Amino acid sequence: MKLKIVKDNKPSLRKKSIPVDLPLSSEDIELLYSMNEYLKLSQDEEYAKKHNMRAGVGLAAPQVGVNKRMFVVYVNDDENVYNYILVNPTIIETSSKLCALRNGEGCLSVDKEYDGLVHRHYKIKIKAFNLLTNKEEIISACGFVAIVLQHEYDHLDGILFYDRIDKFNPLKEKGNEILL
Numbered sequence: 229m230k231l232k233i234v235k236d237n238k239p240s241l242r243k244k245s246i247p248v249d250l251p252l253s254s255e256d257i258e259l260l261y262s263m264n265e266y267l268k269l270s271q272d273e274e275y276a277k278k279h280n281m282r283a284g285v286g287l288a289a290p291q292v293g294v295n296k297r298m299f300v301v302y303v304n305d306d307e308n309v310y311n312y313i314l315v316n317p318t319i320i321e322t323s324s325k326l327c328a329l330r331n332g333e334g335c336l337s338v339d340k341e342y343d344g345l346v347h348r349h350y351k352i353k354i355k356a357f358n359l360l361t362n363k364e365e366i367i368s369a370c371g372f373v374a375i376v377l378q379h380e381y382d383h384l385d386g387i388l389f390y391d392r393i394d395k396f397n398p399l400k401e402k403g404n405e406i407l408l
């Protein structure tokens with residue numbers, strides 16, 4: 229399935245997505261695996277260059293034009309691969325400890341670069357149906373992976389990372405956050 233990334237000038241990216249019917253339809257399954265494949269390929273330097281793709285670590289259904297509550301995460305940090313295909317996620321626990329990426333966040337739907345700290349919970353627990361294991365799971369994550377999960381989760385509510393940057397002082401630290 230050929231995927232087209234919806235950019236942030238499209239109103240559909242700002243809509244709240246709707247819950248997904250379970251068991252998943254074959255259409256939804258096909259879409260989710262295509263999204264997963266897209267992320268993997270986007271991280272293959274040669275392939276990405278040839279196909280003019282930006283490397284991504286997460287992709288939410290609204291970013292490919294489907295306003296349903298599901299997203300994919302693929303993070304490969306050389307030691308571990310964190311791959312999730314999540315449907316109807318809910319964040320059930322968050323740490324009061326915050327974190328942010330020193331160099332800011334990026335998004336496949338946002339072509340412009342936005343400098344600024346995006347504060348996220350350092351640790352989270354998410355309950356969701358995971359297509360990769362075919363069951364409902366509770367996923368615990370911290371640091372970078374937790375940031376990616378929260379970024380993708382935001383897409384389901386029509387929120388983009390730059391909405392969370394302090395407009396008056398983008399690089400303002402809170403003092404107790406972990407900068408990654």
Ligand SMILES: [Zn+2]
Nearest residue numbers: 334335336337
């Ligand atoms: Zn994004």
